[in-house]
Amino acid sequence: MRNRIGVTLTELLVVIALISLLMGLLIPAVMSAREAGRRTVCQNNLRQLGQAALVFESQHGYFPSNGWGFRWIGEPDRGYGPQQPGGWIYHLLRYLDRNDLADLGHGQPPAQRAQALAQLMQISLEVLSCPTRGTRGLRPAHPATHPYNAWPVLYVARTDYAINEGDFIPDGGPGPPTLAQGDDPNFPWPDTSQVTGVSFLRSRVSLARVRDGATYTYLIGEKYVMSAHYDQNADPGYDQSPYCGVDLDLNRWTASPPRRDGNSLGERLFGSAHPQMCNFVFCDGHVQGISYEVDPEVHRRLGNRKDGQVLLPEG
Secondary structure, eight states, rough: OOOOOOOOOOHHHHHHHHHHHHHHHHHHHHHHHHHHHHHHHHHHHHHHHHHHHHHHHHHHSOOOOOOTTOOOOOOOSSSSSGGGOOOOOOOTTGGOHHHHTTTTTTTTOOOHHHHHHHTTTTTOOOGGTTTTTTOOEEEOGGGGGGOOSOOSEEEOOOOSSEEOSSSSOOOOOOOSHHHHHHHTTOOOOOOOOOOOOSTTTOOOOOGGOTTTOOOSEEEEEOOOOOOGTTSSOOTTTSOOOOTBSSTTEEEEEEOOOOOOOOOOOOOOOBBBBBEEEEEEEETTTTEEEEESSSHHHHHHHHHHHSOOOOOOHHH
16 A cells, blocks of 8 residues: 555645635734834824924924915024924924024025025925825925025925814915015015914914813824825925925815825825824824814814814814
8 A cells, every 4th residue: 555645636725725814814914013003103203293392382482383485495594483484394393303404504695505405405304204105205396386595406305294274274375585575564474364273374373372272172283195196296285395384285274174195186184194094193292093084073173273162083
């Protein structure tokens, strides 16, 4: 009698089926674990940004202002507040331990300062990048948004996070063409009297003016981006550097619910690349994920710092 060597076709098919079943169970679990890790990194980024903004507020008496307009980069010799053309991220550089970036161009004549600010536009910060979207690095700048006070560059760093401008969308624009015009008390700035968020054009919003409570008001959140344009400059909310003034790249509104990255425009929306929710840091510093299925009215009110209609957010 000879012992049979090998396996039958049926046995082989059973083994293959078992392996396929195990892989089908394992791969989603691995992908879910990886996404959970990326989401944690994203939340930590927001927590760091929120703490920097709160320290800034405690020292200056207001949350970081959001600059003059999208044709400006932060000016190293103009301090903070309404006289600073750069937006909220530029305001926070020193509070993120990046004095080296805040000092670029400091004390230099205009030509050298413009060169230094062009260099700044191309410096990517890890704290501004959500790993789920995975777009950290330089991306094409929109040719129509070259700043007044820096040399034009073809590629810029970007931010995946935006500050809360509330539920009312005011007029915007590039800002005054010169520093002198911006300093002129008669310059016709857009009306921001109806803005309900925490940072906007030349703002000075103190924590005390968050009348609905810091626990119930968004401070900074993830922003929606067209997934087809991650590596292009066709999304008007994802085509400039983080160091510019008030613009769709830096601020978002809560007039509509957050949305997961997709194929349609949504340059005024909060949102993210995460599958089920986007993350926010609130004005008290706590970080929370907000579902894409959140009640639109709840989301709107969480962006309005002063409407007197406090609602608890649902994750």
